[in-house]
Amino acid sequence: MMTPDGLKKAAALAALAELETLAPGSIVGVGTGSTVNHFIDALAGSGAHIGGAVSSSEASSQRLAAHGIPLVSLDEVDALPIYVDGADEIDHDFNMIKGGGAALTREKILAAAARRFVCICDASKRVTVLGRFPLPVEVIPMARAQVARTLARLTGGDARWRKGVVTDNGNHILDVHGLAIAEPRTLESELNQIAGAVTNGLFARRGADVLLLATEAGVQRHERQSAASSR
Numbered sequence: 001m002m003t004p005d006g007l008k009k010a011a012a013l014a015a016l017a018e019l020e021t022l023a024p025g026s027i028v029g030v031g032t033g034s035t036v037n038h039f040i041d042a043l044a045g046s047g048a049h050i051g052g053a054v055s056s057s058e059a060s061s062q063r064l065a066a067h068g069i070p071l072v073s074l075d076e077v078d079a080l081p082i083y084v085d086g087a088d089e090i091d092h093d094f095n096m097i098k099g100g101g102a103a104l105t106r107e108k109i110l111a112a113a114a115r116r117f118v119c120i121c122d123a124s125k126r127v128t129v130l131g132r133f134p135l136p137v138e139v140i141p142m143a144r145a146q147v148a149r150t151l152a153r154l155t156g157g158d159a160r161w162r163k164g165v166v167t168d169n170g171n172h173i174l175d176v177h178g179l180a181i182a183e184p185r186t187l188e189s190e191l192n193q194i195a196g197a198v199t200n201g202l203f204a205r206r207g208a209d210v211l212l213l214a215t216e217a218g219v220q221r222h223e224r225q226s227a228a229s230s231r
C-alpha cells in the first residue's frame with residue numbers, strides 16, 4: 001500500500017511526460033504545494049530541455065532556484081504552454097478548490113495564462129461535489145470581517161480567518177466551511193464581485209485540462225473533452 005505522499009509523488013512523476021511535446025526552451029508554469037514539490041524535484045532531475053519556470057509562490061521559487069532552474073517572470077512571456085499544479089479537491093468536470101497552501105491568487109493568474117493546466121493529485125482529492133475542503137478566499141486585511149460576513153450571507157457557510165497566515169501578496173485568508181457547491185462556475189463569479197476579496201479558491205471558470213490522478217492501481221490520465229473550445 002502506498003503512502004499518501006507516495007501517491008503524490010507518483011502523480012508528480014507522471015507529469016514529466018506532459019512536457020515531452022513542448023518545444024526545447026519552453027517556459028513551464030509551476031504551482032505550489034507538497035505534490036508540486038515532488039514535481040519540481042523530478043523536473044530538476046529529468047534532463048527536460050525547458051528554458052525556465054514561472055512560479056506561483058515564493059516557496060516554489062525557492063525550491064526551483066535551489067535546483068538551479070531559471071526563474072522567469074510572467075511579464076517576460078506571452079503565454080505559458082503548460083501549468084502544473086495540485087488541488088485540494090477536483091470534481092468530475094475538472095472544477096477545483098485550491099488555496100490550501102495560500103497561493104491561490106498567483107495560481108489563478110498562472111492558470112489563466114496557461115494553454116494547458118495539468119492537475120496532479122492523489123485519489124483522495126477527487127470528489128463528486130466540491131466543498132468538503134473549506135473554500136479559501138484571499139482578502140485585503142482591512143476588509144477581513146466585512147468579507148467574512150458577506151461570504152456567510154452569500155454561501156450559508158462559515159468563513160473563518162486562517163490566523164497567522166499572510167499570503168505572498170501581504171493579504172489574509174478566510175476559509176469557508178460547510179459548503180456543498182452545486183454550481184461552481186456561478187459561485188466563483190458571485191464571489192469575484194465581493195469588494196475586498198482578492199481571489200476565491202474556486203477554479204471552475206478556468207479549471208484543469210488534464211488530471212493525473214494517482215491511485216493504488218497506478219496513475220490515471222483523464223483529459224477534459226473539448227478543453228480549448230469550452231473556456
Ligand code: 5RP
Binds near residue numbers: 036098099100102104
Ligand atoms: C496551494 C494549492 C495546492 O495545490 C493545494 O493546496 C494542494 O496541495 P498539496 O499538493 O500539498 O496537497 O492550491 O495554494
